[in-house]
Ligand code: HGY
C-alpha cells in the first residue's frame with residue numbers, strides 16, 4: 001500500500017475514535033485517548049519501534065540509531081470538540097511513517113528517532129494546554145493537578161484513571177543533552193498555503209498566547225419587574241466586554257483575540273443573569289504587543305465594572321511566549337521541501353503547537369501542510385492525499401539530510 005493510502009486509512013481510523021458518539025472529540029486522559037494510543041502504538045511497533053506510555057499519557061515510540069543523539073518527531077492525538085481528522089493526528093501519522101521509511105531504507109541511522117504522540121495539546125478538558133509536552137519538557141506546573149474538569153474530576157484523578165501516575169510526572173522529562181531537535185508537521189489551520197497553491201510551507205515562529213478566565217458577578221432579579229436602570233446584569237457586562245475584545249483585535253495589527261466559552265448563571269430566561277464566566281484567548285507574534293493588548297483589555301474590564309456596578313475579575317490561566325523556529329533545522333527543512341515544491345513560503349503560526357513548548361528544550365522546526373480554505377477545529381478540515389504525500393517526502397528527505405549533516409549542527 002502506498003503511503004498516502006495508508007495515511008488516509010490511519011487518519012480515518014483515528015477519526016472514528018471519539019469520546020462522543022456523534023462527533024470527533026478526544027480529550028486528555030479520556031477513553032478515546034486510550035484507544036488512540038493503543039492504535040498509534042501498534043503502528044509504531046509495526047514501524048519497528050519500541051513503545052511506551054509515560055506517566056502523563058504521552059505515547060513514545062523509539063527507534064534506536066548509532067551514536068548518542070536523538071531526533072524527536074511528533075504532534076498530538078487529543079482534539080478539540082467536534083474536531084477534524086487532521087489537527088495533530090496528521091503529524092503523528094507522518095512521524096510514524098517517516099520512522100518506518102528510515103528503517104526500511106536499510107541505511108544505518110546515525111541518531112535515534114523518537115516519535116511522540118502528545119497527550120494534551122488543546123487543553124480542552126482542563127483549560128490548560130500542552131500538558132503532555134510540558135511534562136516532556138519539564139515545564140509542567142504541578143498545581144495544575146488540582147484543576148477540575150466539567151464533571152469535577154481532578155487532573156490527578158484523571159491521570160491515575162488513565163493508567164498514568166501524577167506523582168511521577170518528573171519521569172516524563174526527556175533527556176535533552178543529546179536532543180538534535182524536535183520537528184512537527186501540522187496542518188496550517190489557515191488559508192495562506194491554500195491561496196498560494198502550495199502543498200507545504202515552513203513555519204518561522206509560533207505566536208505567544210494568553211489564556212484567561214473572566215468572572216462577572218452581578219445581581220439576579222426578576223426579568224419582568226426590575227427596572228432597566230436598576231439592573232446589575234452580568235451577561236450584558238460580558239457582552240459589552242466581548243465586543244470590546246473584538247474591536248481591540250480589529251484595531252491592533254497582528255492581534256487575534258477570542259472569547260470562545262461562556263457560562264451563565266442561573267441561565268433562566270426570566271431571571272437577570274447574576275454570574276458569567278468567560279474565556280479569553282489573546283495571541284500575537286510579538287509578546288510585547290500581546291501583553292499591551294491584555295493591559296488595555298484589563299482597563300476596559302475595570303471600566304465596565306464601574307459603569308455597570310458589576311464585580312469583574314481577570315484570572316490568567318496560561319501564558320506561552322512567542323517562539324522562533326531553529327534557523328539551522330528550518331534551513332534543512334527548506335532544502336528538503338524545495339526538492340518537492342518549486343517555491344516555498346515561510347509563515348508564522350497563529351495556532352499554538354506542542355512545538356512551542358519543545359522549543360524550550362531543543363531546536364524546533366515545523367512544516368505546515370495545506371488544508372482546504374484554512375478550515376480547522378471543525379469536521380470540514382480537509383487535506384488532499386497528494387499534500388500528505390508531499391509532506392511525507394519532505395519529512396523523509398529532511399531526516400536523511402540531517403543524518404548526513406547532524407555533526408555540523
Ligand atoms: O489553540 C490552538 O492554537 C491550538 O490549535 N491548540
Ligand code: MN
Nearest residue numbers: 080087122377
Ligand atoms: Mn488545535
Ligand code: MN
Nearest residue numbers: 087088121353
Ligand atoms: Mn494542533
